Amino acid sequence: MKKLLNAKLVLAVLGAVFFTSCTIKTTENNRRTVSVSGTGSVEVEADNATIILSVITRGKDVGNTAKENAEKMTKVHESVLALGILxxxxxxxxxxxxQESNYLNGKVIYGDYVATNRIKIFIKDLTMAGNVIDAAIKAGANQLSSFQYGISNKESFVKQARTLAVQNARDTANLLATTSGAFLGKVISLNEQSNNFGFYRVNAKRASLEAAVEDSASSFVSTPISGGKTTISFTVDAVFEIK
Incomplete structure (x- = not known):
């Protein structure tokens, strides 16, 4: 059964802020207008994640270095797929x-060959994130570059946030119009000022994990991953006619 997301709609009506950004004026053709800003936000629980990790190997021989990398990455793939990742x-x-190189006394000194294979893993079930990281590390992954939360049904929440922003702008304009003894007319212009699509990234430190991999299985500590909320928000600028 598909897991339903619990979304909390947050309509930020910041009266003082909106009043300072509102303008009532009369155009050259004697049409009175009011300019306002509106904000709409939707707070959503993240329900998926994207992990980027690498297998890095080094050695004196390019062929052996590439072979070792391929063998380790194959094990990483197998361990991740064994957990049910498609x-x-x-x-x-x-x-x-x-090949690493350095300059010494005007000469190029060549060092080890370094092979880097970086993969991206999309996890649809956040409860599996820690297990995926653990399995990949045990299989040979030795660099975790990033961990990013996401929302699977983003479009519907974006639509809700936009709708709230426009409604907020209309409510503010209507309040100004009625307070000044006028009536709110049709919208003349509507522009999207800014948006936040609600994705947030946890940048993992680019550090070697080889020491952890070399630890015995009994001392290996499972990676805890907790979900969180993210906010999708929009701000619009609107101009309404007032009568």
């Missing part, structure tokens, strides 16, 4: 092999 939700994002 093959189409695991994709290669970046792959490079290069």
């Amino acid at each position: 093959p189409e939700d695991v994709s290669t994002e970046h792959y490079t092999i290069n």
Whole structure:
């Protein structure tokens, strides 16, 4: 059964702020207008995540370095798929092999070959995020680049936030019009000023995890991952006719 998201609609009616940004004026053709701003926000529980991690290997021989990397990444793929992650939700994002080098006394000193294979894993069930990270690390992943929360049904929440923003602008304009003894007319212009689509990223420190991988299984601590709320918000500028 599809899990339903609990969305809390938050309509921010900041009276003082809106009044300072409102303007009533008369145009050259004697048409009176009121300019206002409106904000609408929807607070949503994140229900998925995207993890980016890498397998990095180094060695004196380019062939052996690439082979070791391929073997470890194959194990990472297998361990992740074994948890129920679909093959189409695991994709290669970046792959490079290069040789380290330094300049010393005007000469180039070549060092180890470094192979980096970075993959992106989309997790539809947040309760599995910690298990996926643990399995990947145990299989050979040694760099976690980022962890990003997401919302699967984003479009419906974006629509709600936009609707709230426009309604907020209309309510503010109507309040100004009636307070000044006028009536609110039709909307003349409507522009979207800013938006926040509600995605938030946790940037993981780019550090080696090899020490953790080398620990015994009994000392390996499971990675705790907790979900959270994110806000989708929109601000619009509107001009209404007043009569």
